[in-house]
Amino acid sequence: MTTIGRFQVDYTRFLDPRGEATQPLPDFALDPEKLIPLYRAMVLTRTFDTKAIALQRTGKLGTFASALGQEAIGIGVAAAMRAEDVLVPSYRDHAAQLMRGVTMAESLLYWGGDERGSDFAGPRDDFPICVPIATQVCHAAGAAYAFQLRGEARVAVCFLGDGGTSKGDFYEALNFGAVWKAPLVVIVNNNQWAISVPRSMQTAAQTLAQKAIAAGIEGCQVDGNDIVAVHHAARQAIEKARSGGGPSLIEALSYRLGDHTTADDASRYRDPAVVQEHWTFEPVVRLRNHLVRLNAWDPQREEQLVRECTEAVNAAVETYLATPPPTPEAMFDHLYRTLPTALHEQRDMALRFAPHEGGGHG
Amino acid sequence: MAELNLVEAINHALAYELAQDPAVVLLGEDIGVNGGVFRATAGLLQRFGAARVVDTPLAETAIAGTAIGMAAMGLKPVAEIQFSGFIYPTLDHLINHASRLRNRTRGRLSCPLVLRSPCGAGIHAPEHHSESPEALFAHVPGLRVVIPSSPSRAYGLLLAAIRDPDPVIFLEPTRLYRLFKQEVADDGEALPLDVCFTLRSGSDVTLVSWGAMVHETQAAADALAQQGIMAEVIDVATLKPLDMATILESVGRTGRCVIVHEAARTAGFGAEIAANLAEEGLYTLLAPVRRVTGYDTVVPLARLEYQYLPSVERIVAAVHKTLEGA
Numbered sequence: 070m071t072t073i074g075r076f077q078v079d080y081t082r083f084l085d086p087r088g089e090a091t092q093p094l095p096d097f098a099l100d101p102e103k104l105i106p107l108y109r110a111m112v113l114t115r116t117f118d119t120k121a122i123a124l125q126r127t128g129k130l131g132t133f134a135s136a137l138g139q140e141a142i143g144i145g146v147a148a149a150m151r152a153e154d155v156l157v158p159s160y161r162d163h164a165a166q167l168m169r170g171v172t173m174a175e176s177l178l179y180w181g182g183d184e185r186g187s188d189f190a191g192p193r194d195d196f197p198i199c200v201p202i203a204t205q206v207c208h209a210a211g212a213a214y215a216f217q218l219r220g221e222a223r224v225a226v227c228f229l230g231d232g233g234t235s236k237g238d239f240y241e242a243l244n245f246g247a248v249w250k251a252p253l254v255v256i257v258n259n260n261q262w263a264i265s266v267p268r269s270m271q272t273a274a275q276t277l278a279q280k281a282i283a284a285g286i287e288g289c290q291v292d293g294n295d296i297v298a299v300h301h302a303a304r305q306a307i308e309k310a311r312s313g314g315g316p317s318l319i320e321a322l323s324y325r326l327g328d329h330t331t332a333d334d335a336s337r338y339r340d341p342a343v344v345q346e347h348w349t350f351e352p353v354v355r356l357r358n359h360l361v362r363l364n365a366w367d368p369q370r371e372e373q374l375v376r377e378c379t380e381a382v383n384a385a386v387e388t389y390l391a392t393p394p395p396t397p398e399a400m401f402d403h404l405y406r407t408l409p410t411a412l413h414e415q416r417d418m419a420l421r422f423a424p425h426e427g428g429g430h431g
Numbered sequence: 432m433a434e435l436n437l438v439e440a441i442n443h444a445l446a447y448e449l450a451q452d453p454a455v456v457l458l459g460e461d462i463g464v465n466g467g468v469f470r471a472t473a474g475l476l477q478r479f480g481a482a483r484v485v486d487t488p489l490a491e492t493a494i495a496g497t498a499i500g501m502a503a504m505g506l507k508p509v510a511e512i513q514f515s516g517f518i519y520p521t522l523d524h525l526i527n528h529a530s531r532l533r534n535r536t537r538g539r540l541s542c543p544l545v546l547r548s549p550c551g552a553g554i555h556a557p558e559h560h561s562e563s564p565e566a567l568f569a570h571v572p573g574l575r576v577v578i579p580s581s582p583s584r585a586y587g588l589l590l591a592a593i594r595d596p597d598p599v600i601f602l603e604p605t606r607l608y609r610l611f612k613q614e615v616a617d618d619g620e621a622l623p624l625d626v627c628f629t630l631r632s633g634s635d636v637t638l639v640s641w642g643a644m645v646h647e648t649q650a651a652a653d654a655l656a657q658q659g660i661m662a663e664v665i666d667v668a669t670l671k672p673l674d675m676a677t678i679l680e681s682v683g684r685t686g687r688c689v690i691v692h693e694a695a696r697t698a699g700f701g702a703e704i705a706a707n708l709a710e711e712g713l714y715t716l717l718a719p720v721r722r723v724t725g726y727d728t729v730v731p732l733a734r735l736e737y738q739y740l741p742s743v744e745r746i747v748a749a750v751h752k753t754l755e756g757a
Binding site: 155157184185187188189193194196197199200201204206207208209210211212213214215216218219225237238241242244245248399400403404405406409410411412 | 456482483487488490492493495496497498499500501502503504505506508523524527528532533534535536537538539540541572573596597625672673674675676
C-alpha cells in the first residue's frame with residue numbers, strides 16, 4: 070500500500086474565553102485601537118439583535134433570526150473585506166451586513182416584510198439575505214467567476230451555517246469555485262444547531278472544514294468566538310483569493326445562544342443548562358476582557374458605547390416604523406425591467422382593490 | 432444568407448452575441464472542447480476561449496446557481512442543461528433566485544441569464560431525454576419561457592433572450608435540431624419576445640401550438656385545406672409572458688380553437704390558453720376549445736414515443752370535432 074495523500078485541518082485560537090492571549094497575536098491585534106472598532110461593531114450588533122427580538126415580541130417586526138453569540142464571525146470577516154468585495158449572506162448574517170454598510174433601518178425593513186430592505190443604499194453589489202439553505206454558495210462562486218473573468222481584484226465572501234454543509238449546493242459550489250480557482254471565500258458559521266438538529270447528527274465528519282479538502286481547497290477551523298482568530302483567518306483567505314490563490318473555507322466554531330428564530334422555542338430540544346454553559350465562551354465579553362487587560366477599555370467607555378448603540382438602534386427603529394408600506398404596484402414594478410403587457414391588467418386590479426390604509430381585506 | 436438547421440442557427444446566434452458582447456459567457460457540460468452533445472456550441476471554445484465557453488463540472492444545480500451569481504454581477508451567462516430530464520435540479524435556483532432577484536432587491540440586482548435546454552421527444556433518445564417541462568417554468572413569476580419552432584426563429588429569439596435583462600428559459604426541440612434547413616440571415620437581428628407568430632392565415636379554426644408540434648400542426652392545416660377547411664396557425668413561441676391578444680384576435684375571427692402541445696395534458700400550458708379563451712373570448716367561440724396533447728402518462732421510451740406524440744391525424748380529428756354541427 071502506498072499513501073498518496075495526507076490532509077490536515079488546523080485550528081486557530083488567539084484569545085481564550087477569559088480574553089487572555091494563548092499565543093503571540095497577529096500584527097493587527099497588537100494595537101488595541103484596531104480592535105476597538107471590532108468591539109464596538111459587536112456591541113452594536115448585539116444591541117440591534119436584542120431590539121429586533123423585542124420588536125418582534127411586541128408585534129412590530131416579523132420573524133427574525135438572531136445572531137446572538139455569533140457576532141465575532143460576521144464582524145471579524147466583514148472587517149477583512151474591501152468595499153468592492155461582495156458579501157453573499159444567509160439570514161443570520163446581519164453582523165456582517167451592518168459592518169458592510171447595510172443600515173439597521175434596512176435590515177428592520179427586510180425583517181418587517183418590505184423588499185426595500187434589500188435595496189441597500191451602501192454596498193450596492195452585496196447580495197440580499199439568502200433563505201433557501203446553501204443556495205447562496207453557488208451564487209457566490211458565480212460572482213467570483215465574474216470578477217475573475219473581468220480581471221477585477223474583488224472577492225466574493227459567502228456565509229452559511231453548519232446545516233448548510235449537508236447540502237449539495239455547498240459542495241457543488243466549492244467544487245466549481247475550486248476548479249475555476251475563483252476568488253471565493255466560504256465562511257461556515259458552525260453554531261452547532263440547524264434549528265433542532267445538533268451538529269452531531271448533521272454529519273459524521275470530524276470537522277466541517279475538512280469538506281474543503283474534498284473540493285481541493287484549503288479548509289481551516291477557527292474559534293469563532295475569538296474575533297482575533299476569525300479576522301486573522303479571514304484576512305488570509307480573502308487576500309489569498311484576491312491574489313489568484315483560489316477559494317478557501319473557514320469553519321468558525323461558535324454556539325447559537327438564542328432560538329433559531331423568533332418563531333422557534335429551543336427549550337423544546339436542548340437543555341437550557343447547556344446553553345448557559347456556552348455563555349462562558351461568548352465573543353463580546355471575551356474581547357472586552359482582552360481590552361480591559363490591555364487598559365484599553367473601562368466601565369466609562371463601556372457605558373458610553375452602550376448609550377451610543379442604544380441611540381443608534383432607536384433611531385433606526387424610528388426610521389423603520391416611520392416608513393410607510395410600499396404601494397401595491399411595487400409587486401409588479403420590479404418583477405421584470407419592463408412590465409410585460411400581459412401583466413398590466415393584474416397590476417391595475419391590484420391598485421383598484423388595494424385595501425385602504427389601516428384596514429385589512431374586508 | 433446561409434441554409435441552417437435549427438442547431439446551427441443556435442450556434443450562429445451564440446457566436447454572434449459572444450462576438451459583440453464581452454459580458455456573454457456560455458457554461459455547461461461538454462459545451463467546450465466537445466462543442467456540446469448536440470453540437471450547439473461547436474467551434475465556440477476555439478473562437479472565444481475557455482474562459483467564455485466554460486466546460487463545467489457535472490452538476491446542474493451549480494450550473495444554474497453560478498449562472499445567477501454571474502448574472503447578478505454583470506455577466507450575461509447562457510447556461511446549457513444537456514437534456515431536459517436533467518433540468519429539475521435547477522428549479523430551486525430558477526424559482527427561488529433567478530426569477531426573484533430583481534424583485535427582492537427592488538431592481539438593485541438583476542438576473543439576465545438564459546438557461547438553454549433541449550426538450551421534447553421523437554429522436555429515440557434514452558430515458559429522461561424527452562421531457563417537455565415548459566409548463567413548470569411558465570408557472571413561475573419573473574421568468575420568460577421561449578420555445579422556437581424553426582431555425583430563423585431560433586436564431587432571432589435566442590438573440591432576444593440573451594439581450595433580455597431578465598431570466599429566460601429557452602427550450603430547444605431536439606426533434607427540430609436537424610429536421611430541416613432554412614435561410615437564416617446571420618445579421619444579429621433579434622425577433623421580439625412576448626409575441627406569438629401567425630404562420631398561416633385561415634378563417635375556419637385557429638390552431639395554436641409551439642415547439643416541434645408546430646410542424647404536425649402545419650401538416651394538419653395542409654390536410655385540412657385539402658378538405659376545404661382553412662386553419663390559421665399560431666406559433667406561441669414565447670409562452671411566458673403570453674401574447675393572448677394575438678390568439679384572441681384570431682379566435683375572434685375563426686370562432687374555433689384547437690391547442691396542440693407535446694407535454695402531458697393536465698395543467699399543461701394549453702390549459703392556460705383555454706382558460707384565457709374562456710374568460711376573454713367565450714362569446715366569440717362557435718365550438719368548445721379542444722386540446723391535442725401528450726397523454727397524462729410518463730413519456731415512453733423510444734419504441735412507443737410516436738404513439739405518445741400528438742399526430743397529424745389526432746389534430747385533424749380534433750378540428751373535425753370542433754366543426755361538428757357547424
